[in-house]
Amino acid sequence: MTTVAKLRARTAKDLANMAKRKQVPGWHSMRKEELVKALLKVARSERAKRAARTKREGDGTGSRSRNGDGANGTSRAKRNQRVERKLEQIRAKLADSKDLARRSEEQSGGRTKDRLVVMVRDPYWLHAYWELTRRSVERAEAAMGYDWHAAQPVLRVFEVTRDGTTNSAKTVLRDIEIHGGVNNWYIDVDDPPRGFQVEIGYKSGEKYFAIARSNTVTTPRAGSAEAFDRNWSEVAKDFDRIYAMSGGYQDLQGNGELREVFEQQLRRPMGNPMETQFGLGAASPRSDERNNIDFQVDTELIVHGKTEPGSHVTLKGEPVHLRDDGSFAVRFSLPDRRHVLPVVASTRDGAEQRTIVLAIDRNTKVMEPVIRDPGQ
Secondary structure, three states: OOHHHHHHHOOHHHHHHHHHHOOOOOHHHOOHHHHHHHHHHHHHHHHHHHHHHHHHHHHHHHHHHHHOOOHHHHHHHHHHHHHHHHHHHHHHHHHHHHOOOHHHHHHHOOOOOOEEEEEEEEOOEEEEEEEOOHHHHHHHHHHHHHHHHHOEEEEEEEEEEEOOOOOEEEEEEEEEEOOOOOOEEEEEOOOOOOEEEEEEEEEEOOEEEEEEEOOOEEOOOOOOOOOOOOOHHHHHHOHHHHHHHOOOOOOOOOOHHHHHHHHHHHOOOOOOHHHHHHOOOOOOOOOOOOOOOOOOOOOEEEEEEEOOOOOEEEEOOEEEOOOOOOEEEEEEEOOOOEEEEEEEEEOOOOOOEEEEEEEEEOOOOOOOOOOOOOOO
């Protein structure tokens, strides 16, 4: 049905109301046919105005947008600029997360070399410290080619096993994803004692490029060392033991990087244990020193073991803290006498209990001093 037919089908009262809304002049004195013609004229006028407005928006505003003058074009341009800035920030953040040389350059002013040093902190934690040059990162980027876009910085952890001779075998244990802006990382390990070596590099899928390789370290048995706080100030308090556990005294010629890092960070020489602890003159006492030595020796006992995780363990009736894997270690003084130490492990529901009794004798004997004449 056409618009004319629809209007003619309406009653005179409906047409009068429509004419009133459309503000048709003189509508109250018009007959029905005159109202229909007047409303059709208004409808054609409205359609013409809408078409003209659409044309202006399609031509005039579009031109102004292309010229940067229209309001819509200006708003669209601002949105595009914000999007570009956001994309640039994302690209910069991704580049920083892959840049393993930035921290080394900031700390050394660009004067550094590639090295990765691993230290043993306790039976379950290793501490990796590295310095890398910009050239090495660029070399990795060139070697990986297209895969560089998806490359992730990693620490590759190896287990090192020996067959009783000088030969050793390495097995890849895992890759730890790291990020730029740092130059050290803590690595959790298990089942002490074990030997480890670490590499730092980039990985993308199955492709891997190594930049530096660390020294080989061996973790001590559980309970044979205390846990250490994770910073150089705490390392300085117990540096001799950490240096020794990290292989520093085993082969002074083969641990140059480890020794150099310790000497730079702690600002003291690393070599003979006596010289390291007390200075270069400690290893060779002077002949004119008096033989008056204040000498005391004491001992401590470390009881360590392992049971099912979640069990309840007591030593001499006192509860013992279990690690997540069920291992434990207790350290206490051992005065001169016989010690009987019952260690009891119970299941969580108390249905099963096992007891191991340790009997230990300490008998300290102080020998007579030997005094020699320096002139003889």
